Amino acid sequence: MRYRKEFVRALFFLFLLACLLTGLAGTVRVPVRAAPAVQATTPPTLQVIISEIAWGGTIASPSTDEWIELYNPGPSDVNLDQWLLVSGGASPSINITLNNYLLHVGEYYLLERQNDGVISTITADQVYVGPGNLLNDGGDTLYLYAPNGADYDLVDVVNSDGGPWPAGRSDGYGSMERYGVYEDNDYIWVTNPNPDPALNEDFRNNLIYGTPKNQNWAETITPITTTTIVSDSPDPSTTNTVVNIAVSVKGGPTDPTGTVNITGADTNCTITLNNGDSGVGNCNVSFTTNGTKTLTATYSGDPNHSPSSDTESHDVVPPITTTTTITSITPDPAFVGEPVKVSVSVVANSGSLKPTGTVSIAGANTNCDITLSNGVGSCNVNFTSVGNKTLEATYNGSGAFVTSKDSENIDALHKSTTTITSDAPDPSQINQQVSVNVQVTGVSGLNPTGTVDITGANSNCSITLSNGAGSCSVNFSFSGTKTLKATYTGDNNYFGSSDTETHIVSFVFRTATPRPQPPPPLVAINEFVPRPGTDWNSDGVVDVGDEYIELLNHGVVDVNLSGYRLDDEANIGSSPYPLPSRILKPGERIVFYGKETGLLLSDGGDGVRLLKPNGQLMDAYNYSVVQFPDQSFCRLPDNGGADDWNTNCYPTPGLKNSLSGTSLRPPTETDVDKPLCPIADTLPEDFVVAECSPVGNNIWNRYYWDRFGWFGERVIENWNGRWEVFFD
Structure with a gap:
């Protein structure tokens, strides 16, 4: 990858100016500039390599006295002028511009931090200081760039995965040395544990655990390998069951080759590693007796890789019966043409081990297999026709676990869609009939049948479908916003479905008709x-x-x-x-x-x-x-x-009023009067005694006065008043 020189130079001059203004220009030897971006797809050229890094400093000053070594493996001399050595990240901890120096083939270039006394017995080729420029003990990625016209090329990268340093120590007792000229990986780096008294010392005369400006100690050893038994499957197993042993051998700059012998079984095996296998392989063993076994994988090594080994415990047990259960089918009923999830559980009928292996699901038009994890798993099947189906889950067994099965019935139906097409009138009034029309659709050429229940009103209704449609009437007793729901109950071909619709019931203001008052009592x-x-x-x-x-x-x-x-x-x-x-x-x-x-x-x-x-x-x-x-x-x-x-x-007590009658008559002008003394009750009692029988003389009678005269009294002639008037 290439980067514009003008950008880098501009940063360099700005930094120098800042240093001059602060009085630091006399002690600054290396400018700081931004690191070019790195593309992972750009392979490094390796014309110069970062060969040794003392990211843990020296014994005298492990936190600050760091040093870095470059090496020219050839084929030609290289001028390091304007090369960049930077660390990754938005704020790089290392940001160094190299000096104008011709690095010959086979020559080393030593960079010391802070001063030239970090390694007192060797003169540094360049001293770098500046804000920071301190490697991260937790891990860093270092990049080496070379200018190429207006751009920069990636020459080398160290610890490209950005993780912890693959080698070295943080206390100064071991630098991180490179083995060979290979692209970066964790296996080309080793920790130097052997100081050479004849070579180097720090400023306090402590030995240097490294080889600055000398051949790396790593070049004198065969790279260490690590052998790992990746898996032994199945585990546990039963007697005479094939057990596959997978092995990985890592270490060194190239793929390990040679053989890995697997021992500890009754029938053992050997894995052959070839160049290009990336150090991995597998073979099969078996056991004739039960018990806990110890498998050993022994790598033989090759000229570039040291031997190594690993062990793994393996259980051989009697056969373990299992119980397979279909724990759920979702959805149930299933929809034709849509995925149906089948979940299973397989448990051992004895012991605490979890069965492994696979479970095969059958009974659908498209079946599936489940790989168990912790004894459970799921997969999807599919149906292309309706009807009652039987799904069967068969555990295929694994190692010590014996096969078992389970089955469940499920209805496969077409999916239906219910739609309220209208609710009229909307808005409606209280107690007004509202016609609700519904359409239920499914697959082409097969109309849904059955009923649709309409709810949400005060008086609901039910529709019997004809050609997938129908209507019925509801009404509401109260005003407001209502929610009508149409629920299709399904049939032999279709699963039920529903739809909702908002309906407004208006409040109608009417002039109250006066209620007639009840008739009054008369x-x-x-x-x-x-x-x-x-x-x-x-x-x-x-x-x-x-x-x-x-x-x-x-x-x-x-x-x-x-x-x-x-x-x-x-x-x-x-x-x-x-x-x-x-x-x-x-x-x-x-x-x-x-x-x-x-x-x-x-x-x-x-x-x-x-x-x-x-x-x-x-x-x-x-x-x-x-x-x-x-x-x-x-x-x-x-x-x-x-x-x-x-x-x-005419007196008619208790009878209809009348002006005439037969049993009684009113008084007349004749002398035929009724034998009673109807004297006015307005007169004093003395008049009653005197005039009425038995002692009175009935002087009230007109005949009495007309016949005998008034004895000196005069009668007023007849007049039209109500009462006769006398005077004496």
């Missing part, structure tokens, strides 16, 4: 006789007790007389009479006699009143002087009319 005074001449109450005596008042219900509703009162003229005369609790039906009459009421109606004129329970006047009539006994005051017709009073009615 009770009236229908007839009364204030001066009786007949024993109307049938008690054997004709007296004021025979005075009567007749009431009539001339309305259309029953009237309870409780609380009503009868009275004569207001505030004088008799006390009001409270009527008894008696239901008076429409058109019915009732008569109250003076003997019962205690009301004394004056013959000289008085009033008759009917009072309501609240004390208000219900009905009344005022009369003047009564002209003759049994003079009846009545309404004609007797319907309770306000102005239909007649003053000369």
Whole structure:
């Protein structure tokens, strides 16, 4: 990859200017500049390599006295002028521009941090300082760039994975040395544990655990390898079961070759590693006895890789029976043409080990296999037709685990789609019929059948589908925003589905129609006789007790007389009479006699009143002087009319009012009068005693006066007044 020189040089001059302004220019030997971006696809040229890094410093100063060594492996000399040595990241910890130096083939280039005394016995080729320029003990990635015209090329990279340093120590007791000229990987780096007293010392005369400006100690050894048994499957196994042993051998700059011998089984095996195998391989062993075994993988090594080995514990057990269970099928019922997830569990019937291996799912049109993880797993099947299906899960067994199976039935149906196509009228009014139309669709050429239930109203309904559609009516008792739901129940070919629709019920403001008032109770005074001449109450005596008042219900509703009162003229005369609790039906009459009421109606004129329970006047009539006994005051017709009073009615207590009759007659001008003394009740008691039988002389009789004369008194000639008037 290439980067513009102008950009790098601009940063360099800006840095120098800053150093001059702060008085540091005299001690600065290396400018700091931004690191070019690195593309992982760009291979390094390796014309110069980073051969040794003391990222852990020296024993005298492990935290600061770091040093870095470059090496020219050839084939030609290289001028390092304007080369860049930088670390990765947005804020690189190392950012060094190399000096103008011709590095010959086979020559080393030593960079010391802070001063030339980091390694006291060797002169540094370049000293780097500056803000930071300190390697990260936790790991860094170092890049070496060479200018190429206006750009930069990647020459080398160290610790390209960005993880911890692959070798070296943080206490100064071991530098990180490179083995050979190979592209970076963790296996080409080793820690130098052997200081050479004849070579180098730090500024405090401690030995240097490294080989600055000398051949790397790593070049004198065979690269160390690491052998690992990656897997032994199945584990546990049973006797005479094939167990596959997978091995990995890592170390050195190239692929390990040679053989790996697997021992510890009753039938062992050997793996042959070839160049290009990346140090991995596998072979099969078996056991004839039960128990815990120890498998050993022994790598033989090759000229470039040291031998190494690894061990692994392996259990050989008697066969373990298992139980396979289909734990779920989702969805259930299944939809034709859509994935159906089948989940299974396989458990061992003894011990605590989890079965491994595979479970085969059969019974669908497209089946699947499950690889168990911790004894469970799932996969998807598919159906292409409807009907009741039987899915079978077969555990194929693995190692010590014996095969087992389970089955479950499931219905495969087509998926349906329910749509409320209309709800009219919308908005509707309270108690208005709303027609709900529904369409249920499925696959082409096969109409859904069955019913669709409409809910969400106060009066719901159900639709029987015809050609996948239908309608019914609902209504609502209250206003507001409602949610209608159409639920298709499904049939033998289709799974149910539903749809919802918002519906508005409006509140209609109406002018209230006045409710007719209930008919009022109408009770009236229908007839009364204030001066009786007949024993109307049938008690054997004709007296004021025979005075009567007749009431009539001339309305259309029953009237309870409780609380009503009868009275004569207001505030004088008799006390009001409270009527008894008696239901008076429409058109019915009732008569109250003076003997019962205690009301004394004056013959000289008085009033008759009917009072309501609240004390208000219900009905009344005022009369003047009564002209003759049994003079009846009545309404004609007797319907309770306000102005239909007649003053000369025929007495008909409890009967329909009339002006004539047969059993009684009013007085006449003849001498044929009824044998009674109907003297006015307005006269003092002395008049009654004197004039009425048995001791009186009946002087009230006109015939008496006309026949015998007045004994010095004169009669006023007949006149048209109601009463005869005498004077003496």
